[in-house]
Amino acid sequence: MQMIIASRLVDGRVVFMDDGADWTDSIEDGVCLETETETVRRMTAAELAIENCEIVDPYLIEVVGEDGERRPAKIREAIRAFGPSVRTDQLYSSGG
Amino acid sequence: MYRYDEFDEKLVCERVEQFRRQVERRMSGELTEDQFKPLRLLNGLYMQLHAYMLRVNIPYGSLSSKQMRVFAHVARNYDKGFGHFTTRQNIQYNWVKLEEVPDLLKELAEVEVTAIQSSGNCVRNITADQYAGRAAEELADPRPYCELLRQYSLLHPEFSYLPRKFKISVTGSPTDRAAVALHDIGLRMHLNSSGKMGFEILVGGGQGRTPFIAHTIREWLDPEHVLSYVEAILRVYNIHGRRDNIYKARIKIVVNQMGIDKYRELVDEEWERIKDGSLNVPQKEIDRINDYFAPPVYETLEDVSDDLDSLREISADFDRWMNSNVVAHKSAGYSIVNITLKAPDRVPGDITADDMDALADLSERYSFGEIRVSHRQNLTFVDVQQRDLHSLWQDLDAIDLATPNLGQLTDIICCPGLDFCSLANARSIPVANDINQHFLDVDRLALVGDLTVNISGCMNACGHHHVGNIGILGVDKRGKEFFQLTLGGSSDEGASLGDRLGRGLPQEDVPEAIEAIVDRYLETRNDGERFLDTYRRVGIKPFQNAVYGDVSTKVVA
Amino acid sequence: MALINNGALVEDDFVYLDDDANLPEDDAVIVSLERWQASRENLLRRSAPIGLLLKSDQLPECIGEGLQRLAVIALEFPAFRDGRAYSYARLLRDKYAYKGELRAVGDILLEQLHFMVRTGFDSFEFETDDPLRDFEVAASDFSVWYQPTGDGRDTASELRWRHLDPVLSTCPVAGPKRTDNASGWRSFLARRA
Numbered sequence: 001m002q003m004i005i006a007s008r009l010v011d012g013r014v015v016f017m018d019d020g021a022d023w024t025d026s027i028e029d030g031v032c033l034e035t036e037t038e039t040v041r042r043m044t045a046a047e048l049a050i051e052n053c054e055i056v057d058p059y060l061i062e063v064v065g066e067d068g069e070r071r072p073a074k075i076r077e078a079i080r081a082f083g084p085s086v087r088t089d090q091l092y093s094s095g096g
Numbered sequence: 097m098y099r100y101d102e103f104d105e106k107l108v109c110e111r112v113e114q115f116r117r118q119v120e121r122r123m124s125g126e127l128t129e130d131q132f133k134p135l136r137l138l139n140g141l142y143m144q145l146h147a148y149m150l151r152v153n154i155p156y157g158s159l160s161s162k163q164m165r166v167f168a169h170v171a172r173n174y175d176k177g178f179g180h181f182t183t184r185q186n187i188q189y190n191w192v193k194l195e196e197v198p199d200l201l202k203e204l205a206e207v208e209v210t211a212i213q214s215s216g217n218c219v220r221n222i223t224a225d226q227y228a229g230r231a232a233e234e235l236a237d238p239r240p241y242c243e244l245l246r247q248y249s250l251l252h253p254e255f256s257y258l259p260r261k262f263k264i265s266v267t268g269s270p271t272d273r274a275a276v277a278l279h280d281i282g283l284r285m286h287l288n289s290s291g292k293m294g295f296e297i298l299v300g301g302g303q304g305r306t307p308f309i310a311h312t313i314r315e316w317l318d319p320e321h322v323l324s325y326v327e328a329i330l331r332v333y334n335i336h337g338r339r340d341n342i343y344k345a346r347i348k349i350v351v352n353q354m355g356i357d358k359y360r361e362l363v364d365e366e367w368e369r370i371k372d373g374s375l376n377v378p379q380k381e382i383d384r385i386n387d388y389f390a391p392p393v394y395e396t397l398e399d400v401s402d403d404l405d406s407l408r409e410i411s412a413d414f415d416r417w418m419n420s421n422v423v424a425h426k427s428a429g430y431s432i433v434n435i436t437l438k439a440p441d442r443v444p445g446d447i448t449a450d451d452m453d454a455l456a457d458l459s460e461r462y463s464f465g466e467i468r469v470s471h472r473q474n475l476t477f478v479d480v481q482q483r484d485l486h487s488l489w490q491d492l493d494a495i496d497l498a499t500p501n502l503g504q505l506t507d508i509i510c511c512p513g514l515d516f517c518s519l520a521n522a523r524s525i526p527v528a529n530d531i532n533q534h535f536l537d538v539d540r541l542a543l544v545g546d547l548t549v550n551i552s553g554c555m556n557a558c559g560h561h562h563v564g565n566i567g568i569l570g571v572d573k574r575g576k577e578f579f580q581l582t583l584g585g586s587s588d589e590g591a592s593l594g595d596r597l598g599r600g601l602p603q604e605d606v607p608e609a610i611e612a613i614v615d616r617y618l619e620t621r622n623d624g625e626r627f628l629d630t631y632r633r634v635g636i637k638p639f640q641n642a643v644y645g646d647v648s649t650k651v652v653a
Numbered sequence: 654m655a656l657i658n659n660g661a662l663v664e665d666d667f668v669y670l671d672d673d674a675n676l677p678e679d680d681a682v683i684v685s686l687e688r689w690q691a692s693r694e695n696l697l698r699r700s701a702p703i704g705l706l707l708k709s710d711q712l713p714e715c716i717g718e719g720l721q722r723l724a725v726i727a728l729e730f731p732a733f734r735d736g737r738a739y740s741y742a743r744l745l746r747d748k749y750a751y752k753g754e755l756r757a758v759g760d761i762l763l764e765q766l767h768f769m770v771r772t773g774f775d776s777f778e779f780e781t782d783d784p785l786r787d788f789e790v791a792a793s794d795f796s797v798w799y800q801p802t803g804d805g806r807d808t809a810s811e812l813r814w815r816h817l818d819p820v821l822s823t824c825p826v827a828g829p830k831r832t833d834n835a836s837g838w839r840s841f842l843a844r845r846a
Contacts, residue, residue: 011193084515103809253768257736374801
């Protein structure tokens with residue numbers, strides 16, 4: 001399934017679009033996009049969020065895994081979602 | 097060290113306030129991201145994978161203990177408690193927030209530190225070698241000219257929108273620790289037969305996707321002409337550099353396309369016109385700036401090598417550290433001490449706020465409160481009394497900053513890579529850590545001797561992989577991280593680009609490949625040969641065999 | 654589109670003339686380099702002012718004869734990242750001693766206005782809600798700078814030396830003027846010695 005990932009303007013943190021077209025830093029709360037129509041509608045909302053100075057650089061990503069164990073399919077986005085793979089003391093969980 | 101006067105302070109304050117206004121206009125939407133991006137880059141602010149990253153200049157790698165403490169304060173208050181030293185003698189903070197950056201910059205400005213032009217298509221931080229003003233072999237001190245060039249290039253109205261970034265480096269020693277041949281402009285200081293100093297000017301070096309060693313554009317330039325000559329080079333580049341393709345926009349491309357002779361012709365034509373004008377640096381100004389870099393008052397000391405020898409016999413650890421990290425100083429009874437940020441469990445080049453504070457304290461106790469940063473992401477105390485060496489070593493060891501690996505295999509240059517950087521294709525830090533884990537035996541490391549390993553997570557080559565004795569480049573191969581090795585690179589006065597070893601290796605195979613290369617070197621070397629010497633003598637085949645098996649039977653992809 | 658000239662909001666006397674449009678006898682026009690090179694004499698024959706628009710890949714050396722008779726040279730910034738025109742402005746002022754109006758047109762960010770003023774531009778075409786106020790704010794972003802750009806304004810270095818050297822402070826104000834090619838430094842110090 002797909003999700004929209006972006007960077008929050010004010011602090012650069014990684015966020016996902018949630019069900020209310022708001023932005024959450026938890027991948028578990030991100031809204032899953034299953035249809036083409038839904039995707040287009042949500043990406044339009046993302047464009048609006050850019051104009052509202054909430055986020056920058058939104059794009060679609062593949063997400064796999066069961067609820068509670070979601071992770072992006074690609075390593076780059078996994079690192080974005082869960083933090084650097086090194087320095088575990090610097091990790092921020094996607095709820096942090 | 098250079099100290100700001102009222103003019104320097106004013107300029108920097110005005111810049112901070114200008115940036116504050118720009119941030120406000122961005123957050124209100126008056127500026128779009130597209131418009132804001134070049135403006136924030138001119139202040140060294142990137143958007144990376146996790147957060148904004150701020151790159152702060154450390155001009156020619158020179159820091160005071162006071163500035164280091166503010167770096168620690170910034171790390172604690174605006175970041176996650178650490179910073180990262182880069183291959184251009186800068187420090188990077190990985191977790192800053194846009195809305196807080198103007199305040200952060202203000203705090204830095206108060207200790208004469210800026211992030212101006214640490215990014216963007218302008219002249220970047222002017223770098224030099226970390227032993228400037230102190231090395232026993234040094235011909236002339238590069239720092240005054242670095243400072244002159246720094247001021248000259250800061251917010252230069254004509255050259256703030258160049259085709260691409262522009263990097264300048266200066267060396268004053270025969271041994272080039274500043275990688276000048278890999279810069280857009282490199283300056284080498286020479287002395288003529290009467291002892292007068294002049295510059296050899298090199299142009300068109302660089303790494304990235306298309307690496308080049310710089311050409312000499314001028315063999316000898318009298319120092320008072322340094323600014324006008326650099327201006328001529330910049331003006332020709334600004335006009336003729338390509339603007340159609342960001343991968344072909346550096347000066348190295350235009351110099352190699354039109355040829356160094358043609359480029360020189362254009363520069364000289366312009367320089368003839370401007371050379372005795374307002375950019376001439378009068379002797380008085382050279383003297384004024386030189387004064388800032390006068391060495392501290394040294395005590396008249398006796399040689400205490402004997403005392404040190406007995407301490408070295410008692411402690412193998414101290415002996416090892418003395419061998420690897422301590423270097424000869426101009427002044428009798430003093431030494432230069434290197435502190436590598438490359439312990440096995442560290443992220444290469446990273447430093448915690450606590451470490452910063454501790455080193456600030458130690459620098460005041462042992463080295464006149466000055467700290468240098470090298471392009472190999474290490475730190476240096478340049479004025480340590482020999483009789484203090486053992487005590488300093490103990491203090492460093494107590495905070496795990498006495499790793500005896502300067503210039504050795506585990507003194508790895510490593511970019512932040514895919515763990516942090518949005519440009520990366522692969523993670524570089526885990527590779528460095530893996531290699532470290534395979535080479536924990538410090539005696540073996542000392543046996544191997546000088547061997548530079550440089551790792552970049554992508555073709556932008558911030559990890560300088562092209563000029564590592566062993567270079568490692570991370571690539572993305574069908575979604576998996578693979579690593580291409582090169583051999584035989586060098587960034588010193590005999591600069592060379594590494595040769596590709598063979599097909600890319602998955603991450604888990606890299607440490608073994610390094611081991612195979614090292615073993616082959618140890619088998620093959622002559623007495624006194626460093627890795628690089630052996631490689632240049634025997635060529636790449638023996639190493640290809642070692643890593644990939646018999647080359648003649650294997651297809652090297 | 655507003656025009657700021659010498660710090661004031663003004664009407665634009667000039668009209669940009671298409672290459673294939675007829676040349677009016679009495680109007681102030683700005684033409685392309687191609688037209689200038691093709692019909693220089695005709696253009697200069699008129700008594701009405703003539704101006705030239707240079708694109709960012711057209712160097713000042715292409716202008717040739719008649720440069721000093723151009724009332725305005727407009728330098729285009731096709732994208733704000735394209736900084737070639739800053740160098741063209743410097744060359745026009747310093748090398749070619751151009752005295753007429755040097756106009757910045759195209760994609761201009763407010764933050765670039767200060768640099769443009771310093772490199773020799775005196776007029777700017779741009780569009781904002783309050784161009785005059787925006788220009789005044791932007792142009793005064795900095796009151797201190799390091800580099801001489803031939804515009805006669807004191808650099809930090811000159812200010813420093815005036816501060817440090819009492820003899821120098823009795824010398825005439827400011828460094829080399831736009832029209833003066835002398836090396837301000839050397840001549841000051843040589844005079845004193």
